[in-house]
Amino acid sequence: MSNSDLRYDIIGIGNAIVDIISHETEDFLIRHQLVKDSMSLVDEQAASAIYDEMHPAVQTSGGSAANTMAGIALLGASTGYIGKVKDDELGKFFVHDIEAIGVDHLVKPTSSGPPTARSMVLVTPDGSRTMNTYLGASSTLYVEEINSEAVASADFLYCEGYIWDVETTKKAIRLAISIAKEAGKKVSFTLSDTFCVERHHQEWLELIAGPVDILFGNEDEYLSLSGCQTLEGAIDWIRGQVEIACITEAQNGSTIVTAEHIIGIDAHEVDRVVDSTGAGDLYASGFLFGLIKGFDLQICGKIGSQVAAEVITHTGARPQSPLAEITQMY
Amino acid sequence: MSNSDLRYDIIGIGNAIVDIISHETEDFLIRHQLVKDSMSLVDEQAASAIYDEMHPAVQTSGGSAANTMAGIALLGASTGYIGKVKDDELGKFFVHDIEAIGVDHLVKPTSSGPPTARSMVLVTPDGSRTMNTYLGASSTLYVEEINSEAVASADFLYCEGYIWDVETTKKAIRLAISIAKEAGKKVSFTLSDTFCVERHHQEWLELIAGPVDILFGNEDEYLSLSGCQTLEGAIDWIRGQVEIACITEAQNGSTIVTAEHIIGIDAHEVDRVVDSTGAGDLYASGFLFGLIKGFDLQICGKIGSQVAAEVITHTGARPQSPLAEITQMY
Numbered sequence: 001m002s003n004s005d006l007r008y009d010i011i012g013i014g015n016a017i018v019d020i021i022s023h024e025t026e027d028f029l030i031r032h033q034l035v036k037d038s039m040s041l042v043d044e045q046a047a048s049a050i051y052d053e054m055h056p057a058v059q060t061s062g063g064s065a066a067n068t069m070a071g072i073a074l075l076g077a078s079t080g081y082i083g084k085v086k087d088d089e090l091g092k093f094f095v096h097d098i099e100a101i102g103v104d105h106l107v108k109p110t111s112s113g114p115p116t117a118r119s120m121v122l123v124t125p126d127g128s129r130t131m132n133t134y135l136g137a138s139s140t141l142y143v144e145e146i147n148s149e150a151v152a153s154a155d156f157l158y159c160e161g162y163i164w165d166v167e168t169t170k171k172a173i174r175l176a177i178s179i180a181k182e183a184g185k186k187v188s189f190t191l192s193d194t195f196c197v198e199r200h201h202q203e204w205l206e207l208i209a210g211p212v213d214i215l216f217g218n219e220d221e222y223l224s225l226s227g228c229q230t231l232e233g234a235i236d237w238i239r240g241q242v243e244i245a246c247i248t249e250a251q252n253g254s255t256i257v258t259a260e261h262i263i264g265i266d267a268h269e270v271d272r273v274v275d276s277t278g279a280g281d282l283y284a285s286g287f288l289f290g291l292i293k294g295f296d297l298q299i300c301g302k303i304g305s306q307v308a309a310e311v312i313t314h315t316g317a318r319p320q321s322p323l324a325e326i327t328q329m330y
Numbered sequence: 331m332s333n334s335d336l337r338y339d340i341i342g343i344g345n346a347i348v349d350i351i352s353h354e355t356e357d358f359l360i361r362h363q364l365v366k367d368s369m370s371l372v373d374e375q376a377a378s379a380i381y382d383e384m385h386p387a388v389q390t391s392g393g394s395a396a397n398t399m400a401g402i403a404l405l406g407a408s409t410g411y412i413g414k415v416k417d418d419e420l421g422k423f424f425v426h427d428i429e430a431i432g433v434d435h436l437v438k439p440t441s442s443g444p445p446t447a448r449s450m451v452l453v454t455p456d457g458s459r460t461m462n463t464y465l466g467a468s469s470t471l472y473v474e475e476i477n478s479e480a481v482a483s484a485d486f487l488y489c490e491g492y493i494w495d496v497e498t499t500k501k502a503i504r505l506a507i508s509i510a511k512e513a514g515k516k517v518s519f520t521l522s523d524t525f526c527v528e529r530h531h532q533e534w535l536e537l538i539a540g541p542v543d544i545l546f547g548n549e550d551e552y553l554s555l556s557g558c559q560t561l562e563g564a565i566d567w568i569r570g571q572v573e574i575a576c577i578t579e580a581q582n583g584s585t586i587v588t589a590e591h592i593i594g595i596d597a598h599e600v601d602r603v604v605d606s607t608g609a610g611d612l613y614a615s616g617f618l619f620g621l622i623k624g625f626d627l628q629i630c631g632k633i634g635s636q637v638a639a640e641v642i643t644h645t646g647a648r649p650q651s652p653l654a655e656i657t658q659m660y
Contacts, residue, residue, distance in 0.1 A: 056391060
């Protein structure tokens with residue numbers, strides 16, 4: 001594409017990861033001392049040790065912000081993605097999938113350094129997912145690799161909290177945030193994981209008080225961030241700190257909080273939760289797509305719930321059905 | 331394992347392949363001039379050209395005989411598998427999955443030569459699968475790599491017709507067949523694909539008149555092999571040529587033919603066929619498991635239908651649910 005017509009509705013930035021997913025019992029988590037429903041960073045050796053004991057796996061492209069961009073592209077908006085892979089087999093798989101779904105991949109795969117990131121995702125019988133991520137090449141995203149023109153062109157920037165775990169990528173995301181703000185664009189941010197919130201508590205409080213306009217997270221993440229004991233307390237705490245805060249609450253739906261309004265959104269019903277991986281990511285897809293289209297917040301939340309419902313009914317964190325019919329409802 | 335306690339219920343031999351599966355419209359097949367529901371051999375470049383146009387894909391371990399062995403292991407019999415991969419990412423994925431399911435992988439991954447085999451599997455909305463296979467490392471299985479002690483130990487040998495396409499692997503499978511026969515064991519064989527039957531017609535007629543005891547194939551494959559116009563004609567033709575012939579007929583179930591009996595087996599009902607990849611392979615799993623356990627042919631066929639039904643209700647050619655409950659029914 002020529003630089004002159006570079007314009008996106010939204011650009012996402014995050015760790016570019018391939019998910020290696022298997023269904024395991026709770027015993028597996030206990031045996032490996034894993035905290036259910038959380039993400040642990042592991043080195044290549046530990047990832048391999050877990051993999052050795054896993055059942056046969058399905059491999060699908062993942063990465064939180066990448067999943068969100070994939071959902072938005074399927075809904076019909078123009079999206080770009082900043083996340084780094086190596087040009088190895090997993091990297092080619094990741095790039096193929098994100099481009100096939102219609103997202104522009106804006107970082108050249110590297111030919112040196114660690115291999116493409118992978119996450120060993122253990123899905124337990126209740127549909128919970130416990131992730132063990134080896135960051136590999138994704139942790140080598142440098143500030144020079146942020147396509148500033150693309151970021152400045154987009155109405156929204158979407159940032160993944162996970163990327164805060166590495167100093168190199170944190171610098172890159174901070175640059176992207178400053179480019180977006182200077183261009184007068186909206187910055188959205190997802191809290192990603194309770195442990196992530198704990199690791200970066202002070203910095204994220206400053207970020208939320210500063211450049212972040214739209215905040216995503218689940219109930220536990222908001223409790224951890226706010227230091228509150230109850231959801232009501234956390235709602236009260238976040239209210240007015242950011243323009244829009246979305247709190248996802250699994251089967252209890254979600255709450256959208258602005259300075260003026262608190263809007264409750266029902267969860268979209270499903271027969272059975274097969275694999276909850278990507279539920280939060282795809283809620284963000286639906287919600288942000290609604291904002292891009294200028295829908296009111298209630299509709300944005302409803303689209304979020306619908307898209308999240310699609311992704312939890314099958315194995316893998318990206319939609320397997322066309323989502324266009326959802327948008328035709330509004 | 332020490333060589334002294336080497337003993338298997340069954341050993342399978344075939345092309346060790348990783349499936350890269352996407353859902354596509356019929357238009358995709360027309361555009362690429364692909365024959366629906368068949369397997370085409372492609373070179374690395376052609377595989378890559380198809381991949382470039384595919385939707386986001388799911389990657390799962392496949393390979394016809396490997397799928398059959400996986401099903402038998404899940405049902406609870408002791409199985410080994412002879413099929414070659416390279417020690418690259420796809421090869422490690424394949425070996426992990428087959429061992430995790432409980433099958434002994436009996437060929438050392440190679441560190442040189444072409445990469446691990448992959449098949450681009452295009453699933454159309456009716457659940458049909460059209461495969462484009464790059465054989466890579468799987469086509470370099472040499473006679474020296476046949477573990478003769480393991481083959482001789484097994485009550486059954488299971489051979490995949492696909493492997494006949496390459497002179498090297500054909501020699502290896504012929505050796506395995508002669509070892510099994512000399513040890514007084516049963517040889518089973520699957521016709522794999524109509525085009526495969528056409529390519530090897532004369533040799534397979536001799537094989538069936540010779541060492542093959544149990545033959546698997548679908549209706550089209552039997553018609554092509556027999557030269558008959560009708561299923562009745564083909565049944566009449568195969569009757570008595572092999573000890574047991576199984577003819578799978580998709581939603582119409584299957585027919586088991588021996589010199590004395592023709593047994594009709596109903597298909598096991600499913601709500602929706604998501605992806606028919608592996609249906610024939612897993613029918614063979616169920617049937618052969620029944621034989622291993624000494625069940626009568628009607629029960630063998632019923633188990634075959636049940637196991638095939640499991641695999642067509644999700645994407646991917648290997649079972650995703652435990653199969654032990656099926657065997658507890660008999």
